Amino acid sequence: MSSLNPAILFVIGALLLPLMPANARRYVALLIPLIGMALVLLTPNGSYGNITLFGLELTTYRLDKLAFVWALIFHIAAFIGALYAFHLKDTVQQTAALMYQGAAIGAVLAGDLLTLFIWWELTAIASVFLIWARRTDRAYRVGMRYLIIQVGSGVILLTGVLFYYHDTSSLAFGHLGLGTTATLLIFIAFGIKCAFPLMHNWLQDAYPEATITGTVILSAFTTKLAVYALARGYAGTEILIWIGAIMTAFPIFFAVIENDLRKVLSYSLNNQLGFMVVGVGIGTELALNGTAAHAFSHILYKALLFMAMGAVLYRVKTIKASELGGLYKSMPWTTVFCIIGSMSISAFPLFSGFISKSMILTAAAAEHYTWVWLVLLLASAGVMDHSGIKIPFFAFFAHDSGKRCEEAPAHMLWAMGIAAFLCIAIGVYPDALYSILPYPVDYSPYTATHVITQLQLLMFSALAFAVLFISGLYPPEIKSVNLDTDWFYRRAAVKVMTPIAAMVATASNGLFASVGKVSSGSISGINSLFGPQAWLSRTLDSTGMVALVIGALLIFLGFYLF
Amino acid sequence: MSQPGSDNPTDQPGADKARDQSIRDEKKWWLDSPANIKLIVWALAIVCVLLFLADFFYHKHGHFDFEQWPGFYAWYGFLSYCTIVLTAKQIRKLIGRDESFYEKEDSDTNNELDNE
Structure with a gap:
């Protein structure tokens, strides 16, 4: 019984949810992640749900040390998300959330590539409803863009899987490595979902446009599923080190000048993924442990930060830095939780980011990737700016915007409180997390060197902020949007395609008109005879x-x- | 941002005045005093000086030679931070656009249908 795939539980729950009364729905959404977690904890590592479909051997449920880390944190994130969304009566969001979480868990537990593909596409289709649930025209358009890219990733994955099956007569989802067309296609499919540079912009486009609770839920699953898939299939693929290093660096610049604070967090999410991708690329035991640990702690502090910003949006009705400030007076608890999230993502000692990110940096240094290491260090200073300082400072402090509101609702505070507690617990007692990592951990984060150098990096970054802010050099928060690669498909492509489309329309009109003339001529000819x-x-x-x-x-x- | 025609009562000029008055009447918070802000900045500066000096009192384990330079992490952090922020400020001139560049509609929750 305990070998029941928790993903199935989520999907059945999601399908039954619309039949339940509103009051029952929110309790079911809370209960399912807990039952699912119990199922995963009670199941010994192994392969379950082996079926043969059209002669294909499928392993629909594979639990091992790598999958366990992701399965566990996905359940925790699902529970926290459900608690945060406890006020919702919207069936669409509740159903979509459960379906999406279940799909992500199913994908992590998939032992073969075909099962992976099915769950992979379901994450795309279920999650778009968390954006559309805002029920605005703008959200509709954003959702469409998001869906095209996400489903596109799935189609590329399926193509790659078919090639792979043709090459190897196997569908097993183990180490793939680059080298053939098949594995390259699968790599690209993973890369799109992982928001590789130039394939990243769906993330910053879509996440800030989802509903208040939707963004919190979206932030945990899709991209971390992609990191898992990369860790499973492409560990030690050197190009990932460089891709990851670029990912840590470039989103920072966008985050610094972005006005929408949920979009700042989306760029910050992209930057955090970079650290994990570097870890996968290095591929040593320390690096892969670092990636798994960082995914675990990242999901918690990123959800915490999105929850804090969601609470602000819920109460103040805006999340633009240019309109906010001084909210600590109205929302003291949210402020405290947000600062805990900020200190975790900035990797302050005693917070979760410190004990996971330092593993990846140490692994990069141990393998003598000097330039990569310097980029990661620069990116760490950047994290201190956009997530460590900018988010809490401009939302809760800075100049008083005069906005006064109520504190966030109790269930939101509880959700934030649990996430904040876990962020600190992992930071203070890292051995708990280290004990579930894929490889034995021979690493101690709390050495004098680590603690002092990290504090130097962070406090001098804070000092730089103070100097720049007081001297007026710090870029002010202004109402604006910034162009990113989405410009190419939202503007350039439209500009180029519009005249082409017009030409096609004219040509086809002309063609149809002449066809019309010919046909009406012949019809009248026939008419005159018959x-x-x-x-x-x-x-x-x-x-x-x-x-x-x-x-x-x-x-x-x-x-x-x- | 308040929009014309918005039905939010706090957008009325009279309500604005009343709100300003109520904010003035509020209790003063510790951070409201500029002297206390100055105190925080000084505290930060002192912490930084102490952290810099700490480098001379312990043996640093590093993988690279340059990590042994006194205060390497301190000035690397400071310079990285300034570089990032000031570069981004320049990038903004290039890629910054008006808020309504893509969409006339606001991304705030005002125009959302009630779905709670």
């Missing part, structure tokens, strides 16, 4: 008919004779 008033249609008297037939027969006879 139409109601035409000579051939006229009702002739029988003599005339006989004469016509005889005439025709005479002509045939003539042909026959000569």
Whole structure:
């Protein structure tokens, strides 16, 4: 019984949810992650749910040390998300959330590539409803863009899987590595979901436009599923080190000048994924442990930060830095939780980011990737800016915006409180997390060198902020949007395609018009011969008919004779 | 941002005044005093000086030689931070656009249908 796939539980729950009364729905959404977690904890590592479909051997449920880390944190995130969304009566969001969480868990537990593909696509389709649930035209358009890219990733994955099956006659989801067209396609599919540079912009486009609770839920699953898939299939693939290093660095610049604070967090999410991708690329035991640990702690502090910003949006109705400030007076608890999230993501000692990120940096240094290490260090200072300082400072402090509101609702505070507690617990007692990592951990984060150097990095970054802010050099928060690669498909492509589309329209109109002329000409010709008033249609008297037939027969006879 | 025609009562000028008055009447918070802000900045500066000096009192374990330079992490952090923020400020001139560049509609929750 305990080998029941928790993903199935989520999907059944999601399907039954619309039949339940509103009050029951929110308790079911809370209960399912807990039952699912119990199922995963009680199941010994192994392969379950082996089925043969059209001659294909599928392992629908594979639990091992790597999958366990992700399965566990996904359940925790699902529970925290459900608690945060406890006020919702919206069936669409509740159903979509459960379905999406279940799909992500199913994908992590998939032992073969076909099962992975099915769950992979379900995450895309279920999650878009968390964006559409805002029920605005804008959200509709954003959702469409998001869906096209997400489903596109799935289609590329399926193509790669089919090639892979053709090459190897196997669907097992183990180490793939680059080298063939098949594995390259699968790599690209993973890369899109992981928001690799230049494939990243769906994330910053879509996440800030989802509902208040939707963004919190979205932030935990899709991209971390992609990190898991990379860790499973492409550990030690060197190009990932460089891709990851770029990912840690470039989103920072966008985050610094972004006004929408949920979008700042989306860029920050992208930057955090970079650290994990570097870890996968290095591929040593320490690095992969670092990636797993960082995914675990990242999901918690990122959800915490999105929850805090969601609470602000819920109460103040805006999340633009230019409109906010001074909210610590109205929302003291949210402020405290947000600062805990900020200190975790900035990797202050005693907070969760410190004990996981330092593993990846140490792994990079141990393998002598000097430049990568320097980029990661620069990115760490950048994290201190956009997530460590900018988010709490401009929302809760800075100049007083004069906005006064109530504190966040109790269930939101509880959700934030649990996430904040876990952020600190992991930071203070890292051995608990280290004990579930894929490889044995021989690493101690709390050495004098680590603690002092990290504090130097962070406090001098804070000092730099103070200097820049007081001297007026710090870029002010202004109402604006910033162009990113989405410009190419939202503007450039539209600009280029519009005249082409117009030309096609004109050409096809012309074509159809001439076709119309020809056809209407021939129709009128036919009409004049066979139409109601035409000579051939006229009702002739029988003599005339006989004469016509005889005439025709005479002509045939003539042909026959000569 | 308040929009014309918005039905939010706090957007009325009279309500604005009343709100300003109520904010003035509020209790003063510790952070409201500029002297206390100055105190925080000084505290930060002192912490930084102490952290810098700490480098001379312990043996640093590092993988790279340059990590042994006194205060390497301190000035690397300071310079990285300034570089990032000031570069981003320049990038903004290039890629910054008006808020309504893509969408006329606001992304705030005002125009959302009630779905709670």
